Amino acid sequence: MNKNLLFKALNNPLSKAGFIIIVVVFLLAMLAPLIAPYDPDDINVKVILIAPTWQHWMGTDGLGRDVLSRMLFGGRISLLVGLVAVGISTVIGIILGAIAGYYRGWVDTVIMRLVDVMLSIPSFFLILAVIAFLTPSIINVMIVIGLTSWMGVTRLVRAEFLSLSGREFVLASRALGAKDARLIFTHLLPNSLTPIIVSSVLGVAGAVLMESGLSFLGLGVQAPQASWGNILTDGKDYIQFAWWLSLYPGLAILITVLGYNLLGEGLRDALDPRSNLK
């Protein structure tokens, strides 16, 4: 079913574009050590803030480092943070959502109220507050983003479980004496996977933005390691004349987030029986 879904989604030109964008961005980031023209941390004060040239395709930054190389290596961080953070939030979301949706009753009430409480706090400020207590580092950023964005998945999984558990095949399986674990893992979860995938893909876009935002504020990835967010921060100070420092990381974030969103929307449309796909 999931394979079909991807094919169906890729029929749509927009989501095909999204898919291609993601693949290209991933390839560039993974191949960074091979294709980056310079060491991303190599400082050269003789070439500070050079506009894009043939030697430096994306120019150099305030310490004479090659922006293209930093963008490529920074992409690894941004993509990694996006994936791991969403991985964490999805796992937590599935577990809590499954428990709430399957067992219902007071467990459901407790988990759903917890979700409400978490959702009532603006997530960016929650993350800011937590990071302020910890040492800023990539690992902490991934964990904190993951731990503060599982609520959507939880609701999704719970809703799917609620609607699926009344369906005939589940009732039949239960009537045949299947245990809770079997019902959850072989019937309910596989059948609710598609919306989870869609929401995760869209969630990665959010996490990439979140990481960029934190790094922009100096609370994410620390120097000298590059990430799109902190290249953008450096650019802020020179925005009046070194446009390349703001433009390229900005574009990279934009394109990546757009790619994930297009793909996610495409998947959602493909999944939606009411949408009229050719």
Place this chain on the structure above:
Amino acid sequence: MKYFAFLNKQLTNRNAKASSIFLLIFLVTACGQQTQQISTQSLSKTYPTQPGGTLIDAMLGEPSGLISMIAGESASSAISSNIFNKLLKYDKNLDLTGELAESWHVSTDQKTITFKLKPNLKWADGKPLTSADVLWTWHAVIDDKTGSPYASDFQLVRSAQAPDALTFSVTYSEAYAPALDSWAGLQVLPKHLLENQDLHTTAFARKPVGSSYYQLDSWNTGENIKLSRNPSSVLGQVNIDHLVSRMIPDTSAQFLELMAGNLDSMSLDPTQFSRIVPARPKLNKTLNLYKELGNSYTYMGFNLKHKPFDDVRVRKAINYAINKQEIIDGVYLGLGINIASPYKPGTRWSNPDLQPYPYDPAKARALLKEAGFIANSNGILERDGKPLSFEIITNQNKEREKSAVLIQRRLKDVGIDVKIRAIEWASFISRFIKTGDFDVVVLGWSLGLDPDQYNIWHSSQQGGDKFNFIGYHNATVDKLLEQGRVELNPDKRQKIYHEFAKVLLEDSPVIYLSAGYGLSAIHKRVKGIIDPIPAAGVGFESEKWFIPEPLRRNEMNAN
């Protein structure tokens, strides 16, 4: 589904923010157009001195109050120095002269100073300003309840008297060379308004009554502080009617406002100074740029209580491994000086015989080897199985962060693993400096004019609340600092401080990175600025500045 909605909501918020930024830009350009009507030719004409007008500058942080002996922060004293007077001040050539004091006399045993106040001094509310106010201010600053960071200078006064309304005298238990300098720093407060009040909570801090050129007009929290001319100023009248300090907490935003013509002066960073402004003809025509060597320097300081920084060979090795010229060129765009003593280069206190540590990674490696460090399989140096690895902390200051990145790179070359952490100022001080929980800091010292640096280097001043937070202890330095404090003969004092700087350089408890220039831009509408810049700085005698009528802003804009 809630999850998608959540994302959408986030996007709409972002849109709203973006449109408000556009609106802001629109407003800013709209204002800019009005000010552009002043032709650039009229800016370069000469004008006769005339009173009136408003000068607008910006501040990064809002003062906590305007009693600067309590606030102890530059944001506060920047405003309060326009409102209050001191007994003494520095003249153009940095010699002391009277402000409230007409004259002063140092006794032959050099322990007693007697100040004679100028006659008929008045507070802005019309009450007379007498030596009783000065005496009361001294009592307030040394009072433990006040907890003033400046108390230690004044606690050395054994007794103070105000025998008559115009005479104030202080007696020290032993001769104290920085004494006069300290009286040029203490703002005199009105006794009649503050007596029996808690200085920490008094409303006076936000509604001060002073004696100097300006008085507080309005204070809009988070927006601006407006001062207007004090008609009964004890020092005569200023030319400019109003001073407005706008609260803009970000230097990039301040610079945008300066470019739009909505600020008259601000201090610049090296990039703005040497790259942006010169590249823009329009800015060139409206701004005057000023560059002066400040009395401050940036350094990298070791926590001497932590291993391996107690080993002088390690400190020296790191000093050799850092390329200071690279920091000056890369971070300060050449607008800095490589120094070898903690004094402003070119002044009498700076020892001209001392040379900064050159960049010499080979020597650094040799010293580290001598200290017992051997490279492990990762290329990181190790001693007794412990890698030579530490964290540099600094506050969120662009230049310092960039310097730290350069240091990190150069130390990696010799096999030292460095991490960097930039921390917001308040937690930087409370969490790391006061607790002594750090390895290495990159920070700066802004110094006064007196060469006494007892507070920074004397072993009695160790500990988090004090300035010797790196834990420096050297018996020779202690002795020299003690001698320097009681020596009033300038030539002998000079010898003492030259020797002090030499020992310090040899011991390398800190690594001097650069003495930076103070860079500033002032709009060309402001006339009467002394050129060339006197030793006392570009802001010297700013009371004589004026803004000719044709060059003034439309007053609607000024508010």
